[in-house]
Structure formats: C-alpha cells, structure tokens
Amino acid sequence: MDYIVIPERKQAFNTAYWASKSPAVRKATELGVPGRAEGMTALAQSGLVIDRQIDIMGYDPYETMLTRRLYGYTWVPSALQMITFSPPGFALTKESAYDPDRPPAGSILVHDPNTFDIATWFPPFDPPPPAETVDPSPSMIDFSQIWPEKNGWFSTQAGYAVPAGQEHEEGGKTYIKIVMPWPFGAYHGWTLRAGG
Numbered sequence: 001m002d003y004i005v006i007p008e009r010k011q012a013f014n015t016a017y018w019a020s021k022s023p024a025v026r027k028a029t030e031l032g033v034p035g036r037a038e039g040m041t042a043l044a045q046s047g048l049v050i051d052r053q054i055d056i057m058g059y060d061p062y063e064t065m066l067t068r069r070l071y072g073y074t075w076v077p078s079a080l081q082m083i084t085f086s087p088p089g090f091a092l093t094k095e096s097a098y099d100p101d102r103p104p105a106g107s108i109l110v111h112d113p114n115t116f117d118i119a120t121w122f123p124p125f126d127p128p129p130p131a132e133t134v135d136p137s138p139s140m141i142d143f144s145q146i147w148p149e150k151n152g153w154f155s156t157q158a159g160y161a162v163p164a165g166q167e168h169e170e171g172g173k174t175y176i177k178i179v180m181p182w183p184f185g186a187y188h189g190w191t192l193r194a195g196g
Contacts, residue, residue, distance in 0.1 A: 062113050
C-alpha cells in the first residue's frame with residue numbers, strides 16, 4: 001500500500017468522521033489544547049470511544065488513518081486503553097504480538113481511507129431529518145387527463161411535489177402517486193390502489 005492522498009476523498013472522509021461524532025465531541029474540538037485534552041478525556045471516561053491522536057491531539061483524521069493502515073494496523077487502542085503490544089511486524093521482549101484479527105472491545109478500527117466505504121465506517125451520529133411529506137388535496141389529481149394504464153390519471157401541477165408511492169384518499173378511494181421517467185424528465189400521475 002502506498003501513501004496516496006486524494007484531496008476529494010480526504011475532504012469527504014474528514015467531513016464524515018466528524019459527523020459521526022457526538023455533539024459533545026465536536027464541541028470539545030473547539031477548546032484550546034489543554035481544554036480539549038481534558039474534555040475529551042472526560043468524554044472517554046463517560047464511555048465514549050475517543051481517538052487519542054485525532055480527537056485529543058487534533059491530527060487530521062484522513063491522514064492519520066492512512067498512516068496507520070500503511071504501517072499495518074487494522075485497529076488501534078482508544079484513548080483510555082493501554083498499549084501492551086509491539087507494532088505490527090515486530091516482536092519485542094515482554095510485549096505481546098499485535099493481532100490484526102482480534103481488536104479489543106472499544107478499540108478503533110482502521111481501514112484504507114481511500115477504498116473503504118466511508119458511510120459504513122462512519123455512520124452519521126445525528127439521524128437524518130424525516131422525509132418531507134405533502135398532504136395532497138383533491139386538486140392533486142387531474143381526472144380529465146387519463147394515465148396510460150387502467151385506473152390512472154395525471155397529476156395537476158400541484159401534485160408534482162408529492163413523492164412516488166405516497167397514498168392519497170379522495171372520494172372514498174385511495175390513490176397512489178406514480179412517477180414514470182422519460183428522456184426529458186418524468187410523467188407524474190396517480191393510480192387507484194388495488195381494492196381501494
């Protein structure tokens with residue numbers, strides 16, 4: 001493996017790394033060096049997994065992981081874990097050999113930041129906002145414009161905002177929004193739900 005920095009990948013990686021951290025960790029990064037170390041240590045003591053080099057010392061997340069991977073690490077100890085092993089590929093007296101296949105609980109996994117799926121490695125801490133739904137009104141369906149399939153009608157202009165698959169009740173019946181792509185955009189319509 002070579003030490004190759006890909007600028008676009010680095011930006012995406014670092015953004016995802018910090019987005020995966022709790023608001024408390026992100027807030028601690030705004031403190032000065034002594035305050036940051038004290039705050040991160042307190043967070044580690046509370047049970048959070050804190051990266052000593054990145055979170056406490058402020059090293060670049062992407063370049064730190066790239067360097068670790070280059071030296072053969074598949075995991076590294078978190079902030080409060082003791083280092084009781086030799087570096088990968090070395091066997092020093094009185095130290096156990098590094099086992100790449102058995103990361104201790106609470107340790108930090110290391111992958112190649114240029115190839116490993118970032119979303120899998122660092123899922124966002126904050127849940128995504130709920131999908132926006134639109135409450136359709138009767139004007140969403142244009143019953144004068146028949147959709148090219150049974151029990152279907154085109155949308156009015158207002159109906160374009162409704163996502164595909166959303167249901168809408170009208171006149172005692174239930175309709176489902178459908179969208180059909182075509183070379184210059186998409187057709188929007190409604191179909192009567194089976195048994196609806």
